[in-house]
Amino acid sequence: MRFAITLLTVIAIASIIGTVLKQNEPYPSYVIEFGQFWFTIFEWLGLFDVYHSSWFLLILLFLVTSTTLCIYRNTPGMLREMRSFRENAGENSLKAFAHQSTLPFNSERPVKINQLQQWLQAKKYVFKQQERADGSVLLAGKIGSLQKLGYFLAHAAIVLICIGGLMDGNVLLKMQQVLGNKRAETRDLPQSQIPAASRLGPGNLSYRGNVTVPTGATVDVVFLNTGDGYMVQELPFDLRLDRFHIEHYPTGQPKLFASDVTVTDKTTGKSLQTTIKVNHPLVFNGVSIYQASFGDGGSKLDLTQWDLLGANTNAVPVTARSQQNLAYQFGQRHYKLEVGDFRLFNIEDVDDNGAKPKHSMQNAMSVTAERKAQNIGPSIQFKLRDQQGQAKEFLNYMQPVVIEGRPYFLSGVRGSPAEPFSYLRIPADENGKIDTYMQLKAILLDKAQAQQLADIVATASGSENNANPALKTQFRQSVAWAIERFAAGGFPEIDRFLQNSVPADKRELVATTYIRLIQGIAVEAYQRAQVRMGQPRQEINQDRFRFVIDSLVAISTSFDYGAPVLLQLSGFEEVKASGFQITRSPGKNLVYLGSLMLVLGVFAMFYIKERRVWLLVKTDSVLFAMAANRKSMDLDEEFRQHSQELQQLLQE
Numbered sequence: 057m058r059f060a061i062t063l064l065t066v067i068a069i070a071s072i073i074g075t076v077l078k079q080n081e082p083y084p085s086y087v088i089e090f091g092q093f094w095f096t097i098f099e100w101l102g103l104f105d106v107y108h109s110s111w112f113l114l115i116l117l118f119l120v121t122s123t124t125l126c127i128y129r130n131t132p133g134m135l136r137e138m139r140s141f142r143e144n145a146g147e148n149s150l151k152a153f154a155h156q157s158t159l160p161f162n163s164e165r166p167v168k169i170n171q172l173q174q175w176l177q178a179k180k181y182v183f184k185q186q187e188r189a190d191g192s193v194l195l196a197g198k199i200g201s202l203q204k205l206g207y208f209l210a211h212a213a214i215v216l217i218c219i220g221g222l223m224d225g226n227v228l229l230k231m232q233q234v235l236g237n238k239r240a241e242t243r244d245l246p247q248s249q250i251p252a253a254s255r256l257g258p259g260n261l262s263y264r265g266n267v268t269v270p271t272g273a274t275v276d277v278v279f280l281n282t283g284d285g286y287m288v289q290e291l292p293f294d295l296r297l298d299r300f301h302i303e304h305y306p307t308g309q310p311k312l313f314a315s316d317v318t319v320t321d322k323t324t325g326k327s328l329q330t331t332i333k334v335n336h337p338l339v340f341n342g343v344s345i346y347q348a349s350f351g352d353g354g355s356k357l358d359l360t361q362w363d364l365l366g367a368n369t370n371a372v373p374v375t376a377r378s379q380q381n382l383a384y385q386f387g388q389r390h391y392k393l394e395v396g397d398f399r400l401f402n403i404e405d406v407d408d409n410g411a412k413p414k415h416s417m418q419n420a421m422s423v424t425a426e427r428k429a430q431n432i433g434p435s436i437q438f439k440l441r442d443q444q445g446q447a448k449e450f451l452n453y454m455q456p457v458v459i460e461g462r463p464y465f466l467s468g469v470r471g472s473p474a475e476p477f478s479y480l481r482i483p484a485d486e487n488g489k490i491d492t493y494m495q496l497k498a499i500l501l502d503k504a505q506a507q508q509l510a511d512i513v514a515t516a517s518g519s520e521n522n523a524n525p526a527l528k529t530q531f532r533q534s535v536a537w538a539i540e541r542f543a544a545g546g547f548p549e550i551d552r553f554l555q556n557s558v559p560a561d562k563r564e565l566v567a568t569t570y571i572r573l574i575q576g577i578a579v580e581a582y583q584r585a586q587v588r589m590g591q592p593r594q595e596i597n598q599d600r601f602r603f604v605i606d607s608l609v610a611i612s613t614s615f616d617y618g619a620p621v622l623l624q625l626s627g628f629e630e631v632k633a634s635g636f637q638i639t640r641s642p643g644k645n646l647v648y649l650g651s652l653m654l655v656l657g658v659f660a661m662f663y664i665k666e667r668r669v670w671l672l673v674k675t676d677s678v679l680f681a682m683a684a685n686r687k688s689m690d691l692d693e694e695f696r697q698h699s700q701e702l703q704q705l706l707q708e
Contacts, residue, residue, distance in 0.1 A: 206660025240285030270353025353633030546612025
């Protein structure tokens with residue numbers, strides 16, 4: 057018994073872990089979340105797939121066996137006890153009860169026996185009468201015999217729940233894996249090329265997997281994640297997504313999403329057209345299809361290529377499709393463009409000054425906003441992988457995002473999924489476009505034009521009025537050097553020079569001077585950019601000066617961007633996809649039935665009171681005895697009340 061309780065406790069703890077810890081995720085996700093050390097321990101314990109782990113299934117099998125034997129051994133005696141009235145109890149044994157008393161009477165015994173029978177009936181007791189050889193009459197009554205049925209229901213419930221767990225745990229598949237007949241596939245292969253050892257037939261007893269179906273596409277398999285790989289589960293039907301529709305709240309958050317599908321039985325060819333909604337699954341041939349998620353199904357994307365670190369201002373169109381890879385070249389550099397998800401809506405936190413994405417925006421902004429959801433428009437996520445196999449992941453928003461009252465184009469970058477996105481923040485011009493920034497950047501990074509602007513700034517600063525020609529030349533060289541250093545690496549490049557070449561007590565003064573010079577050059581570059589774009593020179597007001605300063609910050613940050621090119625999302629043709637969870641769990645009905653039986657069994661054991669009474673009627677007295685399966689204060693009070701009622705009845 058103690059061992060069984062220990063095993064039940066282990067199962068309860070394991071079930072809690074399986075509920076709290078997300079199951080059946082790819083192993084890299086767990087490594088990122090827990091680290092290599094704890095991942096190794098948790099993987100060895102089987103905590104990433106608790107309900108299918110060998111030790112969990114062995115415990116279930118042991119409980120099924122031991123509990124079934126317990127039921128087989130104890131049920132006959134329990135049934136006999138439920139049917140028995142214990143009418144053969146002797147007088148001496150009744151007097152040995154803790155709750156017994158002798159009640160005298162003076163009237164005729166047959167009358168009293170009849171009154172006692174009526175009293176037992178009024179108290180809902182089922183009784184049996186026995187006349188003995190010495191002339192006495194025994195009335196043996198009982199109530200609450202179904203209480204013992206609670207023990208049977210509770211034990212039978214454990215058996216059913218464990219059997220259901222074994223069925224959904226797919227023990228047969230586990231045995232095939234142990235024998236080497238089935239194994240997980242770890243290679244990234246097309247579905248048609250996956251070997252038979254990694255494929256499961258439609259008759260597989262139990263499975264749970266997720267599949268994403270683009271609009272108009274049909275699937276007949278589902279991929280089962282095994283942690284270190286995957287297996288392909290063949291479905292007994294074809295699932296086609298005809299249409300995906302979604303409703304949004306005013307903020308852009310999803311309100312309702314559903315899928316119009318056509319399901320076709322592979323054996324009979326019969327089709328069913330229906331709509332699957334959240335919490336309204338479709339059950340087809342014993343397989344449940346749940347509406348789990350939605351996403352991108354391979355949207356057509358129009359990208360604009362911008363030279364981020366050079367003087368080129370050409371906007372080069374690039375056509376791609378989400379969820380696909382393509383070869384990509386920028387200058388002499390060759391990349392593999394791995395396009396990820398396209399998102400039409402991005403619900404982010406905003407404050408009174410504007411939207412602030414939840415990601416921490418390092419090097420570009422800080423996030424201190426209170427939560428206020430707002431849609432900030434479409435985005436695209438992709439990777440640029442170089443010829444050495446090194447990749448940077450990018451997240452680019454299509455529309456300018458208002459931050460602190462000003463619009464910016466945001467481009468996030470990170471080296472691995474474990475890192476948060478760092479954001480390049482490019483200011484949008486007065487027309488909400490990126491063009492002015494690109495023109496300004498090109499001018500500052502063009503050595504010849506930057507030198508021209510440096511001369512203009514040097515002249516405007518008053519150096520021409522200096523009588524010393526040497527100082528004039530030195531000043532012009534300083535201005536030219538400042539913009540040249542900035543064009544080579546941004547503000548960090550200037551800071552490195554100051555750290556290595558300028559005494560500590562003069563660094564702040566020198567840094568301030570260089571920054572002012574660069575700002576002056578940038579202002580001239582802004583006005584020249586306006587002329588380039590066919591606009592007249594404009595007066596530098598506060599907003600335009602802020603644009604210039606933000607542009608300098610963006611240029612400086614671009615050197616740490618991780619790519620020489622910016623791919624801006626400029627247009628799209630969305631293709632929606634619906635995410636389904638497809639499960640076959642024949643054991644769930646047994647688990648539900650077992651859970652109901654367990655509730656009924658516990659209720660019977662704890663809330664149904666079993667009571668037995670004996671009334672031994674002799675010539676002039678009645679021996680009253682009472683017993684219960686568990687001694688309690690309620691029994692003491694009930695015996696006292698019954699004794700008083702019987703004494704009053706016998707004295708009438």
